[in-house]
Amino acid sequence: MNKLSTILLLTGALALSACNNPDRFGAGGAGAAGAGGAGGITAGGLGDPGDPNSIAYFNQTIGDRVLFAVDQSTLTPEGQATLAQQAVWLNQHPTNTAIIEGHADEQGTREYNLALGDRRANAVKAYLISQGVSAARLQTVSYGKERPLAVCSDEACYSQNRRAVTVVGVGAGV
């Protein structure tokens, strides 16, 4: 990809993330993803978010997560736009693998929310595959309602918790 298109993408991603998820840069996000222990990545070593080859760039500049409506696993247009950029990055970095974490808000029973989180993670996986990312590089895991990102009990938090997060691993061999 030439330099111009990269810059355009970057600008678009920032605009998207600003309206999607203002808390995305907060410590809670990294903590929640790390607490699951699925990705095996640590807070360090993600690099500079200004470096397009860094995982920090993927997480913050592109945006590592998409959000869902209540009880839905259908991707929103905003979510599809984020995932399209995730796919571009993953296609440009073929040695990186990823685990997609699906989450639900607390308004649901535990078992159902596990299944719903699985649906969400797989909706993301399917989209990334449709954009050319090899299925062998992608795994999914559902946390149901076990790992909320925001802890209040109203829609302001619920909307952030209904999410699927693409956790990029360093190198191959997830």
Add this chain to the structure above:
Amino acid sequence: MTRVAPAPARPQPETHPTQWVRRTGNVMSIVRTLCLALAAAGLAAPIAGAQSGPLRIVIEEGVIEPLPFAAPTFIAENPGAAEIAASITRVVAADLAGTGLFREIPASAFISPVTSFDAPVAYADWKAINAQALITGAVAVGSDGRINVKFRPYDVFSGTELGAGMQFGGGQGDWRRIAHKVADQIYSRITGETGYFDSRVVYVSESGPKDARLKRLAIMDYDGANVQYLTDSSTIVLAPRFSPSGDRILYTSFETGFPRIKLMDIASVTSRALAELSGNMTFAPRFSPDGGTVVFSLSQDGNTDLYAMQLSSGQTTQLTNAPSIETAPSFSPDGSRIVFESDRSGNQQLYIMPAGGGEATRISFGEGRYGTPVWSPRGDMIAFTKQNAGRFHIGVMRTDGSEERLLTASFLDEGPTWAPNGRVIMFTRESAGAGGAAQLYSVDISGRNLKPVPMEGSASDPAWSPLLP
């Protein structure tokens, strides 16, 4: 703990065992009905003047006036037994009063002390304080440290024993279990129901903040005593379930990084993965009534279906095949059917299908969403979680979906589990907000006697054991 033996013969005219209501089968004609739910009709069952017959509470819907009982501290038959005799008496009384069906008369009201287990009962003194039931007992501690507990329940107003006296023996560490067994006997003789006090609950102990909750498996007596942790908090664990024999637990663990069903032997506290299965998530396991099969959910490519695995062979059968979410399966007590939840209609509803799979019949039709169905051990009811209009409820319905009754309402109630006698339900109640925490609650299937389980800290996902042997 050793088994029941009759208490030594009593130097008093004995009741006739054949008169005991549970043994005769001719129940209704001779029951002296106490506190029957007649409030709605404006009738109060007379108590003191009732005709003779075994003392009896009939558990029905409606308001119940608890039955007053006296439990004088059990006699210590040797000096070393005093403390344990007092402790056992307290647990027996707490078990009975905790049901909401009984009310303990405080010792300060007693007229005559009980000084000997075999002395004649001064019925008039117990009538005078309106004790409907009297429980006497005696505890001996042997030189080997073993304890022996004898007890006799009395129907004060008819002046008779409530069935024969009994005794239980065991090690000192068994004293709570012995007390629960005594209370189960008394509960059973007065209500005609099987007891549930000598039972345990496996659950998830919770700590830490809401966005990084630590969870570990724990087991305790039904009343919150004797907590023992079964796992550490290093990984998320969910929804443990007892085997029918009470010696093993199925649960879901994130130990591998992905939700997987594990099987734990309680005595040795050792776990193994249920089996290597395809799919990226297995969860919501439950045993069949014979303990030989596990029914569970398996998710593959974003779709969750129900499967059954024979534990002996590992052979797995797919029970449902639909693009919807099928989860939370629970067997009928005879093992012939499975109730589960599915969103095949567009949202969560309850369905029943044959245990081998096949056509499912929807049984929930009210407003809202229905999940986590659990078949009653008596076979007649299904408990569930209902979500409607921003509230959660624990409810029960008949197995055909009729007579739906919501027992609770709160910000978040979920995950019912049945007491072994099918009369009480325990569940998780979670409070709202950033500081929200989960607690275990119990409630009668009539909706009465809603209360938190007395225990330290936060807890979720209770599963009630069968009655212990």
